[in-house]
Amino acid sequence: MMIYLDYSATTPVHDEVLSTYVEVCKNFIGNPNSLHKLGVFAKRLIDASSSQIASILNIKSSEIIYTSGASESNNTAIKGICFRYQNRGKHIITTELEHSSIIAPLNYLQNLGFEVDFVHLDEHGRVDLEDLKRLIREDTILVSVCSVNSEVGVRQPLKEISQIVHQHSKCFFHSDVTQSIGKEKIDFSCLDLASFSAQKFFGMKGIGCLIKKQSILIEPIIHGGKSTTVFRSGTPPVALITSLAKALRLSYEDFEKKTEHVLQLHDYFMKRIRNLDVFVNSNSFCIPHIINFSLNQIQSETMLHALEEEDIYISTQTACSVGNYSRAVFAITKNKNRAMSSMRVSLSYLTTMEELDQFFTIFTKKLEKLSDLKSNVGK
Amino acid sequence: MKVIKIYAIWCSGCLVMNQVWDRILKKYPIETISLDYDLNEDEVKVYQPGNILPVFIFFHQNQEIGRIVGEKSEKEMISYMKEIGVLSDED
Numbered sequence: 001m002m003i004y005l006d007y008s009a010t011t012p013v014h015d016e017v018l019s020t021y022v023e024v025c026k027n028f029i030g031n032p033n034s035l036h037k038l039g040v041f042a043k044r045l046i047d048a049s050s051s052q053i054a055s056i057l058n059i060k061s062s063e064i065i066y067t068s069g070a071s072e073s074n075n076t077a078i079k080g081i082c083f084r085y086q087n088r089g090k091h092i093i094t095t096e097l098e099h100s101s102i103i104a105p106l107n108y109l110q111n112l113g114f115e116v117d118f119v120h121l122d123e124h125g126r127v128d129l130e131d132l133k134r135l136i137r138e139d140t141i142l143v144s145v146c147s148v149n150s151e152v153g154v155r156q157p158l159k160e161i162s163q164i165v166h167q168h169s170k171c172f173f174h175s176d177v178t179q180s181i182g183k184e185k186i187d188f189s190c191l192d193l194a195s196f197s198a199q200k201f202f203g204m205k206g207i208g209c210l211i212k213k214q215s216i217l218i219e220p221i222i223h224g225g226k227s228t229t230v231f232r233s234g235t236p237p238v239a240l241i242t243s244l245a246k247a248l249r250l251s252y253e254d255f256e257k258k259t260e261h262v263l264q265l266h267d268y269f270m271k272r273i274r275n276l277d278v279f280v281n282s283n284s285f286c287i288p289h290i291i292n293f294s295l296n297q298i299q300s301e302t303m304l305h306a307l308e309e310e311d312i313y314i315s316t317q318t319a320c321s322v323g324n325y326s327r328a329v330f331a332i333t334k335n336k337n338r339a340m341s342s343m344r345v346s347l348s349y350l351t352t353m354e355e356l357d358q359f360f361t362i363f364t365k366k367l368e369k370l371s372d373l374k375s376n377v378g379k
Numbered sequence: 380m381k382v383i384k385i386y387a388i389w390c391s392g393c394l395v396m397n398q399v400w401d402r403i404l405k406k407y408p409i410e411t412i413s414l415d416y417d418l419n420e421d422e423v424k425v426y427q428p429g430n431i432l433p434v435f436i437f438f439h440q441n442q443e444i445g446r447i448v449g450e451k452s453e454k455e456m457i458s459y460m461k462e463i464g465v466l467s468d469e470d
Binding site (some may be wrong): 096098115325 | 388389390392397
């Protein structure tokens with residue numbers, strides 16, 4: 001039996017989402033920008049999907065920009081704001097917990113003369129609000145903080161951050177909500193821009209959104225025709241957009257029941273993992289879907305492959321660090337050894353208690369075996 | 380005297396250290412060769428940077444005399460550079 005515990009990396013596509021995608025591909029062949037009726041039908045389907053997404057997220061349809069995924073959304077938000085508003089200032093604030101698709105555009109902008117500061121985190125890995133207040137300057141134009149970190153799962157206080165940022169009229173607040181959408185209810189009203197991708201909530205890979213308040217302008221990265229918005233050109237992928245709306249609707253269906261199930265799984269997992277020779281890095285501020293822990297004296301990659309042999313799949317760090325070093329774990333634990341040996345288990349409403357039992361049976365055996373090997377080598 | 384800096388565009392520590400290094404360079408102009416961890420893969424391999432970035436490798440007469448790995452403050456960098464003789468105490 002395969003045990004997949006890597007839902008924060010990506011999720012399998014929901015059958016109904018896939019059916020919607022195939023159906024739309026077959027039956028809506030028109031370009032939504034064409035004037036003939038095939039185009040009109042396709043355009044209507046996109047509009048209906050946008051209305052559905054807007055209704056679920058409590059935003060306006062006109063605030064949705066469709067992209068190829070969260071990385072493009074993050075790039076579009078960050079570069080778009082910085083290029084558009086650089087006459088106001090060139091200072092940006094972010095955290096150590098961001099995805100590489102935030103850090104890389106910031107590195108790129110730094111080479112163009114922008115200045116980047118990292119806000120301090122408290123002992124739980126949450127943004128130090130007093131430090132944020134200290135860091136915001138007259139020339140700060142953007143603060144970007146993820147809603148939930150992908151490796152450790154820490155939730156950030158978006159509302160409180162927003163209140164601080166919005167005391168400064170020239171500054172915008174962006175959040176990468178990729179790890180919380182579909183898992184948590186998000187208040188988009190406190191965000192100027194938000195990025196996410198459908199593949200994290202049982203949708204298709206290759207489609208995501210940037211939610212942007214109407215009053216804010218951004219410089220597009222991809223120039224061309226109008227598409228669904230002037231901020232991102234390209235023929236709108238009707239089937240992907242429709243499938244995203246479907247996946248989003250399904251992820252918030254029976255939401256309380258699914259959340260309760262994941263909470264039970266999380267509590268059970270924590271109870272069992274604490275009996276083993278590992279350090280738990282996730283804390284009470286983390287979403288229940290993500291549990292991060294570090295191994296004692298064993299390389300996480302070794303364990304990852306040992307579990308893989310048994311058809312069990314978990315993660316080491318996000319696929320964006322060198323080797324096994326996790327910056328997020330280090331930022332929270334301040335412990336290099338733990339940052340070098342961290343592993344992430346990520347759960348979903350599809351996970352079962354039986355899978356966790358099976359996981360622990362095998363994980364415990366592997367842990368003992370690898371610890372023995374390690375101590376024998378040391379002799 | 381020269382420095383080889385190994386960095387990656389997706390690395391937040393590199394973002395921090397770029398700013399620190401720029402401040403140091405303004406005070407002490409040192410020849411710096413920047414190598415991108417992904418784009419200059421073959422050259423990077425030669426220096427065995429390990430798994431924490433960025434890495435600053437200091438050379439004197441083409442011999443490595445020391446390296447700084449990861450995030451350090453400007454003060455720590457300067458202190459280390461004095462220790463290995465890249466900077467003198469008068470600097």
